Amino acid sequence: MADVAVRLTQLTKRFGGDATGRRVAKFVDGATPGDSILAVDHIDLEVRDREFFSLLGPSGCGKTTTLRMIGGFEQPTSGRIELAGEDVTWLPPYQRNVNTVFQNYALFPHLTVFENVAFGLRRRKVADGEVRTRVTEMLALVELPGYERRKPGQLSGGQAQRVALARALVNKPAVLLLDEPLGALDLKLRKQMQVELKRIQQEVGITFIYVTHDQEEAMTMSDRIAVMSRGRYEQLGDPEVLYEHPKTRFVAGFLGVSNLLPATRAGSVNGYAGFRLGSGTAVRVPLTLLEGRAAGYAVGVRPEKIRLFEPKDEVPAGLNQAPGVISDASYLGVSTQYIVTLADGHRVTVYEQNVQRATKAELWASGEQVVLAWAPEHCFVVEDGGATDTASIETPSPEPVVA
Amino acid sequence: MTIFRHRPGLVPLLLLVPGIAWLAVFYVYPAFQMFLSSFWSGSLERGFSFSLANWTTYGAALDRYKEQFLRSILYATAATILTFLVSYPLAWTIAFKAGRWKNVLVFLVIAPFFTSFLLRTVSWKILLGDDGIALGPLKQLGLLPDEFRVLATPIAVVFGITYNFLPFMTLPIYVSLEKIDVRLVEAARDLYAGPWRRSGAIFGGVLGGIVAAVLAWIFELPVVPLAAVGALAGAMIAGLLISEAFVRVTLPLSMPGVFAGSLLVVIPAIGDYVNATLLGTTSTTMIGNVIQSRYLVSNDYPTAAALSFIMMAGILLAVAAYARALGTENLTAGRGL
Numbered sequence: 001m002a003d004v005a006v007r008l009t010q011l012t013k014r015f016g017g018d019a020t021g022r023r024v025a026k027f028v029d030g031a032t033p034g035d036s037i038l039a040v041d042h043i044d045l046e047v048r049d050r051e052f053f054s055l056l057g058p059s060g061c062g063k064t065t066t067l068r069m070i071g072g073f074e075q076p077t078s079g080r081i082e083l084a085g086e087d088v089t090w091l092p093p094y095q096r097n098v099n100t101v102f103q104n105y106a107l108f109p110h111l112t113v114f115e116n117v118a119f120g121l122r123r124r125k126v127a128d129g130e131v132r133t134r135v136t137e138m139l140a141l142v143e144l145p146g147y148e149r150r151k152p153g154q155l156s157g158g159q160a161q162r163v164a165l166a167r168a169l170v171n172k173p174a175v176l177l178l179d180e181p182l183g184a185l186d187l188k189l190r191k192q193m194q195v196e197l198k199r200i201q202q203e204v205g206i207t208f209i210y211v212t213h214d215q216e217e218a219m220t221m222s223d224r225i226a227v228m229s230r231g232r233y234e235q236l237g238d239p240e241v242l243y244e245h246p247k248t249r250f251v252a253g254f255l256g257v258s259n260l261l262p263a264t265r266a267g268s269v270n271g272y273a274g275f276r277l278g279s280g281t282a283v284r285v286p287l288t289l290l291e292g293r294a295a296g297y298a299v300g301v302r303p304e305k306i307r308l309f310e311p312k313d314e315v316p317a318g319l320n321q322a323p324g325v326i327s328d329a330s331y332l333g334v335s336t337q338y339i340v341t342l343a344d345g346h347r348v349t350v351y352e353q354n355v356q357r358a359t360k361a362e363l364w365a366s367g368e369q370v371v372l373a374w375a376p377e378h379c380f381v382v383e384d385g386g387a388t389d390t391a392s393i394e395t396p397s398p399e400p401v402v403a
Numbered sequence: 404m405t406i407f408r409h410r411p412g413l414v415p416l417l418l419l420v421p422g423i424a425w426l427a428v429f430y431v432y433p434a435f436q437m438f439l440s441s442f443w444s445g446s447l448e449r450g451f452s453f454s455l456a457n458w459t460t461y462g463a464a465l466d467r468y469k470e471q472f473l474r475s476i477l478y479a480t481a482a483t484i485l486t487f488l489v490s491y492p493l494a495w496t497i498a499f500k501a502g503r504w505k506n507v508l509v510f511l512v513i514a515p516f517f518t519s520f521l522l523r524t525v526s527w528k529i530l531l532g533d534d535g536i537a538l539g540p541l542k543q544l545g546l547l548p549d550e551f552r553v554l555a556t557p558i559a560v561v562f563g564i565t566y567n568f569l570p571f572m573t574l575p576i577y578v579s580l581e582k583i584d585v586r587l588v589e590a591a592r593d594l595y596a597g598p599w600r601r602s603g604a605i606f607g608g609v610l611g612g613i614v615a616a617v618l619a620w621i622f623e624l625p626v627v628p629l630a631a632v633g634a635l636a637g638a639m640i641a642g643l644l645i646s647e648a649f650v651r652v653t654l655p656l657s658m659p660g661v662f663a664g665s666l667l668v669v670i671p672a673i674g675d676y677v678n679a680t681l682l683g684t685t686s687t688t689m690i691g692n693v694i695q696s697r698y699l700v701s702n703d704y705p706t707a708a709a710l711s712f713i714m715m716a717g718i719l720l721a722v723a724a725y726a727r728a729l730g731t732e733n734l735t736a737g738r739g740l
């Protein structure tokens with residue numbers, strides 16, 4: 001399979017499991033000597049050639065460790081790493097056709113921008129003339145022409161970031177590893193760099209494996225995302241699939257805001273599964289959405305998919321409905337965020353575009369009775385049994401979870 | 404305190420006052436007195452008189468003691484090379500590999516300072532004695548000839564200096580290594596910096612040969628065989644142990660520490676007389692011994708003062724040249740900028 005750039009097979013990293021690890025584990029906060037930390041837990045993963053692949057997850061879930069094993073900086077406890085079909089599990093970093101953009105850039109402070117970018121080429125004994133052309137080209141690609149003679153200390157964060165990118169890309173690696181490369185930049189610059197990173201990735205046609213804890217960042221740039229939690233990934237897929245149809249409570253909570261309502265199965269009618277919510281309300285969900293989920297369900301729906309009606313209004317047929325009371329309204333400009341309390345006390349978040357209702361008088365007010373309505377197709381179903389899942393999210397379960 | 408608000412430049416000046424006052428009273432004034440006394444003539448009994456015409460003292464002193472000057476420079480150079488060879492691997496290990504033993508090891512490096520300088524040197528005398536615990540057993544086993552000695556040779560003097568000044572080299576190098584982000588080394592490895600192998604073996608061989616030859620020459624040992632041993636050792640170390648990441652990243656970033664350390668060793672080593680007195684003989688006399696005896700034994704203040712100023716001027720010039728050669732930018736701003 002030539003179109004697989006990176007394949008991880010049962011890749012595992014346990015810190016503290018071996019003699020070196022035990023020594024290291026002693027320096028980790030909260031670990032008692034002898035403790036071992038399972039940082040990466042039997043991951044199987046295929047990253048396709050030329051795709052922008054993201055590892056997304058909260059801090060400490062094992063993203064960096066996974067990336068460092070692919071780069072060769074960390075040796076796996078067990079498992080296998082293949083690059084373009086070749087087993088590289090035990091090769092040192094300088095023998096892997098992979099380059100890394102480090103979290104804090106790790107530019108060489110004693111070398112000029114030019115020599116930083118030229119570093120890899122010089123180590124590979126590329127001729128001087130070619131070094132000059134390739135470095136100049138690369139600095140043009142990252143929009144830093146004319147910065148050759150500066151030292152890293154004379155660069156802004158954004159510029160340093162670009163140099164780090166150029167320094168890695170100039171070697172034309174098969175795979176580029178990026179560990180939260182935008183983490184140190186301010187919001188505006190980060191947005192700008194996201195667009196630019198995607199442009200550069202498409203221009204050079206290199207596989208990117210991108211590590212981030214920022215769901216928006218991952219969604220903006222990635223072709224596919226693996227959402228990680230505790231050393232494993234919970235779901236892997238296109239950003240839309242992850243957002244529209246998260247499989248687990250954790251994924252639903254980590255990507256965007258979601259409302260999760262515990263539900264019990266109540267029969268099926270022509271292609272739809274019936275569910276009964278805690279408040280007694282019956283809702284319908286396409287049967288296909290239950291595929292691959294074990295019993296013990298919660299039905300979820302994204303806040304922007306819900307529409308609000310007055311109790312006297314005629315709700316269009318076929319929609320799921322649930323009565324509730326507005327308990328909070330926050331005007332956000334482009335939309336208004338409502339918190340609606342259902343009969344059983346569950347709180348549901350709703351976003352309403354400020355189109356039909358825009359002025360203070362027109363908006364819903366606290367205490368008003370409303371009916372929530374949403375299409376069955378806009379639901380998603382997650383497994384709701386796993387204590388592990390709920391524990392991964394800090395917010396109590398009925399609350400909408402904000403990532 | 405409006406005065407500070409309006410003239411912020413005043414604060415740093417005020418902070419300099421204690422240091423400047425201290426130096427003015429305890430350094431500039433005595434140095435000036437000393438400078439004047441180098442133009443004296445006469446003796447303690449008949450009294451001294453000042454005359455600018457006495458600048459000839461300088462020429463005479465330099466001429467008469469050039470052998471001791473040269474010896475001081477050679478011994479100090481040898482001691483600096485040796486402290487570097489011992490300190491760098493030590494500092495590197497403490498900085499990168501010692502883990503939680505770091506602080507203990509740093510403490511151990513400075514632990515000898517808890518004993519007086521004199522006492523430590525005297526104990527070397529006991530250690531290195533012709534039938535002391537180092538050589539005695541070897542001689543009894545017939546591994547060394549009976550007349551073999553270390554004490555009262557240049558080796559003893561230089562090794563004494565090396566030992567006494569070791570922490571002055573180790574600590575600055577340790578500090579500059581400690582500051583290096585290990586991710587820089589990882590980045591270098593990521594960018595194809597592997598083992599140093601062939602060019603390392605060549606470079607290490609040449610450097611090892613030269614260093615060993617210089618040391619052998621200073622120690623009055625056979626130069627050629629030792630140069631060969633040095634070349635072999637250098638080639639093996641650089642070819643097998645040293646990585647390109649170290650050469651391209653760690654070493655350049657630690658140069659400020661190497662520079663500071665070598666100055667802290669070489670300057671006092673040139674003027675040292677304790678090691679030469681306790682561990683050497685009259686044929687290992689250094690310039691410090693001459694100044695000490697001119698001043699305190701012969702009461703020949705003008706010559707002692709002239710010798711001191713020649714030494715000072717020489718060191719200043721050498722340091723300036725050294726800084727030039729290494730590049731001041733490299734020294735003052737090891738972290739870039």
Ligand SMILES: Nc1ncnc2c1ncn2[C@@H]1O[C@H](COP(=O)(O)OP(=O)(O)O)[C@@H](O)[C@H]1O
Nearest residue numbers: 015024025028037039059060061062063064065
């Ligand atoms: N060198 C190490 N020694 C011991 N534990 C480590 C080491 N590096 C990471 N860990 C642990 O492994 C887990 C995963 O860490 P990491 O991969 O850095 O997570 P992330 O990048 O997702 O924040 C954490 O619990 C962390 O404490």
Ligand SMILES: [Mg+2]
Nearest residue numbers: 060063064065
């Ligand atoms: Mg990380």
